[in-house]
Every structure is written in C-alpha cells, then in structure tokens.
Amino acid sequence: MSIYTLGIDIGSTASKCIMLEDGKEIVAKSLIDVGAGTSGPQRAIDQVLQEAGKKREDMAFILATGYGRNSLEEFADDQMSELSCHGKGAGFLFPQVRTVIDIGGQDVKVMRVENGVMTNFQMNDKCAAGTGRFLDVMARVLEVDVQDLGTLGAQSTKYVGISSTCTVFAESEVISQLSMGTDKCDIINGIHQSVASRVAGLAHRIGVQDQVVMTGGVAQNTGVVNALQEALGREIHTSPLTQYNGALGAALFAYQKYQKAHKG
Amino acid sequence: MAKEVSPGVLALRKVVEDVYADARVAKKEGKLVGWSSSKFPCELAEAFGLNVMYPENQAAGIAANRDGEIMCKAAEELGYDNDICGYARISLAYAAGKRASRKFDPETLEYVINPASGRPLKDADGKVVIDPETGKPKKDPKTMQPYTVLDDIYEIEALPETTEKEIAYKNFRREAIKPYRQMRMPQPDFVLCCNNICNCMTKWYENIARMCNVPLIMIDIPYNNTVEVHDSNVAYVRGQFDLAIKQLEELTGKKFDEEKFNEACKNANRTASAWLRVCDYLQYKPAPYSGFDLFNHMADVVTARGRVQAAEAFELLEKDLAEAVKVGKTTTPFPEKYRVMFEGIPCWPKLPNLFKPLKEHGVNVTAVVYAPAFGFVYNNMDEMVRAYYKAPNSVCIEQGVSWREGICKDNKVDGVLVHYNRSCKPWSGYMAEMQRRFTEDLGIPCAGFDGDQADPRNFNEAQYETRVQGLVEAMEANAENKEG
Numbered sequence: 001m002s003i004y005t006l007g008i009d010i011g012s013t014a015s016k017c018i019m020l021e022d023g024k025e026i027v028a029k030s031l032i033d034v035g036a037g038t039s040g041p042q043r044a045i046d047q048v049l050q051e052a053g054k055k056r057e058d059m060a061f062i063l064a065t066g067y068g069r070n071s072l073e074e075f076a077d078d079q080m081s082e083l084s085c086h087g088k089g090a091g092f093l094f095p096q097v098r099t100v101i102d103i104g105g106q107d108v109k110v111m112r113v114e115n116g117v118m119t120n121f122q123m124n125d126k127c128a129a130g131t132g133r134f135l136d137v138m139a140r141v142l143e144v145d146v147q148d149l150g151t152l153g154a155q156s157t158k159y160v161g162i163s164s165t166c167t168v169f170a171e172s173e174v175i176s177q178l179s180m181g182t183d184k185c186d187i188i189n190g191i192h193q194s195v196a197s198r199v200a201g202l203a204h205r206i207g208v209q210d211q212v213v214m215t216g217g218v219a220q221n222t223g224v225v226n227a228l229q230e231a232l233g234r235e236i237h238t239s240p241l242t243q244y245n246g247a248l249g250a251a252l253f254a255y256q257k258y259q260k261a262h263k264g
Numbered sequence: 265m266a267k268e269v270s271p272g273v274l275a276l277r278k279v280v281e282d283v284y285a286d287a288r289v290a291k292k293e294g295k296l297v298g299w300s301s302s303k304f305p306c307e308l309a310e311a312f313g314l315n316v317m318y319p320e321n322q323a324a325g326i327a328a329n330r331d332g333e334i335m336c337k338a339a340e341e342l343g344y345d346n347d348i349c350g351y352a353r354i355s356l357a358y359a360a361g362k363r364a365s366r367k368f369d370p371e372t373l374e375y376v377i378n379p380a381s382g383r384p385l386k387d388a389d390g391k392v393v394i395d396p397e398t399g400k401p402k403k404d405p406k407t408m409q410p411y412t413v414l415d416d417i418y419e420i421e422a423l424p425e426t427t428e429k430e431i432a433y434k435n436f437r438r439e440a441i442k443p444y445r446q447m448r449m450p451q452p453d454f455v456l457c458c459n460n461i462c463n464c465m466t467k468w469y470e471n472i473a474r475m476c477n478v479p480l481i482m483i484d485i486p487y488n489n490t491v492e493v494h495d496s497n498v499a500y501v502r503g504q505f506d507l508a509i510k511q512l513e514e515l516t517g518k519k520f521d522e523e524k525f526n527e528a529c530k531n532a533n534r535t536a537s538a539w540l541r542v543c544d545y546l547q548y549k550p551a552p553y554s555g556f557d558l559f560n561h562m563a564d565v566v567t568a569r570g571r572v573q574a575a576e577a578f579e580l581l582e583k584d585l586a587e588a589v590k591v592g593k594t595t596t597p598f599p600e601k602y603r604v605m606f607e608g609i610p611c612w613p614k615l616p617n618l619f620k621p622l623k624e625h626g627v628n629v630t631a632v633v634y635a636p637a638f639g640f641v642y643n644n645m646d647e648m649v650r651a652y653y654k655a656p657n658s659v660c661i662e663q664g665v666s667w668r669e670g671i672c673k674d675n676k677v678d679g680v681l682v683h684y685n686r687s688c689k690p691w692s693g694y695m696a697e698m699q700r701r702f703t704e705d706l707g708i709p710c711a712g713f714d715g716d717q718a719d720p721r722n723f724n725e726a727q728y729e730t731r732v733q734g735l736v737e738a739m740e741a742n743a744e745n746k747e748g
Contacts (some may be wrong), residue, residue: 032421068731080733080737081730081731083730083737084741085733110384114741117744117745118734119738119741119742119745120709120710120738121664121711121734125684125714125733126714205696
C-alpha cells in the first residue's frame, strides 16, 4: 500500500503544499499567494487534498515548515525549519547539490548541503534588502508586474547602479532614476545586480561549492539568477518546482519521519 | 515551586548587592563614589578604598528589568544616535539624571496600574483562573505593576518644598523611581575608564564626566594586533597606571596605599582563579549549570574581583558545583541534548525569549567567551598590564579564535550560536570570519542572529527561533553524518 506524506510550507508571502507517494512521486501540489496569518495555508491544504482526491486521514505524516510552521500545530504531525527543508528539497531535485540559495519573501538563506542534508547555513540580518519583498517594492514603484522583472531586465543596455544597503534607500534611488528618465529595463537590471551582490556576500560567508542550486520564488526571475551567476562566477541550477522546494523538503522529511517511527 | 538556589549563588548575589549598597552608604556619608568601566584595573581604586560602581553591569540590570528601551529612548532624545551601544545609551541617560519610574496620580499619590502587566492568577491546584466575562486568564493582582514612565532626578530636586502637599509630592516622586538597585545607583564623583573592553567607552565616559562635571581618569589600551603584548605597549600602559595613581592621589588627598593595593591584587587573582575553576565545570557532560548562569555570575567578576568576598563566594560556588556533579544535579531545567557556545552578550531584555527555543530543543549553553576574558592571573605590575591588555575587543582575531576554539573543544560543544549584537559592532564585526573558522577548524555548524544586549527593539523572536531550530537540525545532521 502506498504511503502518502504532505509537506506544507507557510512562508511570509505564499503557502505551498506538496503531496508525495512513497517519498518519491509528487502526487499533487498547491500554491496560494498569501502566507502566514492569512487564509492561505488552509486554502493550500484544501486544494492539494482535493487535487489528489485524498483526505487528511490518508496522510501518513504531515510536516509543516516556513515562517508560519508553528501555526499548524494541531494539523501537522511535526514541524521543521525551512532551512533543513530547502536543503532536503534541493538534494532531491539535484543530488549533487552542495550549496542552496533560497531567496524568500522576507529572508535570504544560504545552506551548505552534504549528502542531501543541511549541515550549516547563513541568513540575512533584519534588513529586507535582497529579499523577495525588496523586489515587490521595486516592481510597485516601477509599475510593472513582479513576474515580468526577469524579461524586462534582460532588455537592459546600460548599467545603472542601485544600492543594496537598504530597501527604503534603494526605492528612493529608483524613484530618482525614473525622474531622470532612465530606462526602466536598465533600472530593473540594476536592481537584479543589487540583489545578487547582497546575496553573493552572504553566500561567500559560508563558502560556495558546486553544485549551486537556487530555490524560492525569486529563482523564477532569470534576471536575478543571471546576475547571481555572474557575481559568484558559477552556474546556478533552478527547477520548475523552485517555489515548492521547501514544501517538497517537508514532504520528504515527513516520509523519513514516518519510516523511522514505523521501523521498529 | 521556588527554584532552589545554591549557597554559592546566594553569596555571589550578596557580593554584588553589597557593592551598590556600600556605595549608597558612602555617598550619603559624603564620601567619593565613582563609576568605572568593567575592565579598568580595579586594584588601583581598591588601593584608595574607593567605592566604585559599574555602568555596564548597571545597564545590563536595567535592560534585564525591561527598562532598557525607555532609557535608550531617553538618550536618543538627548541627541545620542541609536547606533551607539545600548549600555552606553542607558548609562548616558542615567548620568543625565533620567530614571525609569512608576507612574502615579499626583493628586492621590497612588500608583497607576498597567492592566497589561502581571502574571496569570492560579488556583490552589496551580491552574490558571479564567475570567468568565472575557474568556481570558485573570491577572494575579499581586504581580501587577504600575506603568513605567521617564523621570528626571534633577527636575525632582528642583521642585519647591514650601507646602506639605509639595513635600509629599516631591517625596513620592523620589520614591516612585524603580526600586531595584541598578536604578538607584548614586551619581558619580569621578569616573574611571579603560577602553580595553571597547572603544566606545572613551567617548561614553568623557560624556559622563562632562555631564556630571567630574574628573575622568583614563587608561588607553590600544587594539593589539599581535598575540603577544610587546614591551613598548606594556611601557605605554604602565606609564598610564602611574599617572592614574597620581590622579587618584590628587582626587582623594591620600597617598597610594601599597599594602591595600597588594591585598586587592591578591584578591583579584584569587577571584580570577576561582572564576576559571567555576567556568571549567561547564566541561562536564551534562554540565551542572548553564552558560546563562555564568553570565549572571559575571557581575561579581566585574564589580568585585578585588574584594575577598567575591573570591570566597566563587570558592563556595565551586564546592556547590563539585557536589552537584557528584550527585548528578544541574540548574538546567531540561535534559541536555546539545551543547553550544553562545557567542556575545545576551539580549538581556529578551532572556526568556532567548531561552525558550533552547529549552524546547534541549540545547544547553556550555561555553561563553567570558571565561578567558576575565580569568586573568598575574604576579607583578607588568604582568597586570599584560592581563588588562586582553579583553574580547582588544585582542586580534587569531587570539580571539584561539580563545574560543579552546573553550569549544574543552567544553565539547556541538555548535555555535552567535549573537550579532547591534550594540557591539567591534565584537560582531569579526564574527562572520570567526564563524567560518569554527566550522572549518572544528567541523561544527554555526548560526547567527540579530539582537541587542540592551535595546529590545533590535531583536525579533521569530527570526531567532528559526535560526536556533536550523542550528539544532544542522547539529543533528552533523552528528548523524559523523556516526555514518
């Protein structure tokens, strides 16, 4: 009989679920664009169960992760930090991974992974510069959709320097560039380089080793990925499941924990 | 059930209480009292029989009593930037006469109780009593506190005292100042500053001296970029020791008492030796106490290391610990699953929050850098200079790494939790490189979190909890990898 496990990643800006069969096959996934403290987690859970045609009782083990992981105490069997879950998920998708860079809604994490397990990490300080929220703020000022940043940045022809020290300062720099008539595509490219420079600094602290995998929603932005590749001088691998990576890791840990509990 | 406190801990608490109580008495008697930085050569002041208090220890106490924010804000209103050390801001506000006080009604002279304060009321079975009207736990009225407001002792002293009502009001306002000892430290008649502990000290003490119009006795110890202290550096500081003695002679009108000085040195050495032996008890597995206890005992090494009572109290604690190890007792209220080094000063205003996830995951702090930083023993004046040359922020990174890696090995830690302390840039600044070396040299994971030793506005509980959990998971993975 198949064993189904569920991983739920409640981030600060989105809620993601992954259902696994026997710790290998992805049966269903869901993503709702609001995170901790909203209806997002419940909606994401309902959606993933519905898609798989399963009920709570069919799940052998449920593991929550992410900023809002503690809010599911009654529903989930256990919780783990998103650090381990991102390491685990990346290890499943890229077995050779040694460095995982995750840019989430409000934090940036760089993890060292050995044999598919996170063994050390670095996180950003309290400043939001370099996070997903930073890009959201910039997209709003530029009046473009955050999803289009990658495509627009690729059309840049001129270097524009944007500060990576502070979101508020960077925002005023962007406004000032706009008022000077600078091309939006160049500004966007500058923003991507600003994010990359900050994240690269964090990555160097832990020591970057191949393979480097980038996870989290921001990994869908090719502009940031390319700028980071350039800043690190290494190839960065991404997956179409990038946004689900934390939930995937949680579902894998859920399977592992279920197995451990039922071994003896 | 009340927590059992060992005789050694009680003795240590009394030693610190006495430092402040003696100073209050001395001030009342018209004697000179001083404020000193934590690693100023206290032996010099002891030689003159001076009562000295310690603003760093005071600021930690004020912060732990949850008054750090109001005092930091008071300093910011005086014009000090919020980037400055939280201890310095608290101390500068205090020097300017600012006090955390209890709010009261000036007409009735009754305290105004903050309804949000207090602990939940418990019934005879120890269960929390729920208020049927609100559905929320009822508050135990005995634990409820008045609102905290900022007051100013100079404003109070300037109030008129002509009518009975005015006198009663003035007295009540004096009494309303928070009653704990750190909020009732007498104003200084002189200040003693040694910048070995950090460079911010210099300006901090210059400002106090100017605000209070009192003399400043300064000993400058430059950052030491080599592991050894060169003879020329010793001569530079030794010259300042001699000058400080001369300045203290002028201040007190007394001659330097060599006998008293030698006695203070003997006591300081005895205290330091006992302190080191107490620190070594953290090497036991499980440890009979926690590094957080050591943070509290630091107060004694800072405020009273030249007093014989401090040495005796540490020796008593040493006996308690020997007994605890023998019978397998520990002050840590959970089974020790992981052992970590806690790097940096704790976030005093957030101690319970700091402790919560550590307790949840069975993490005991079994190493802190204060052991070598304050455990110095010397045999003559030049050796004393060399000893005072070595403080966490005055030694080079090689020495800093060596201190820490030594404790990590001896105290058998599985990981390192680093406090990136917004108040202490010199200390936090080189931690990124240190973290890298700890992992490379010792093969252990490290996690850093943002916080502040005194200003609660710089700490985020959720961020901290994620980092602690990440560290625990990495330590677990590390252990599994080692086991193969």
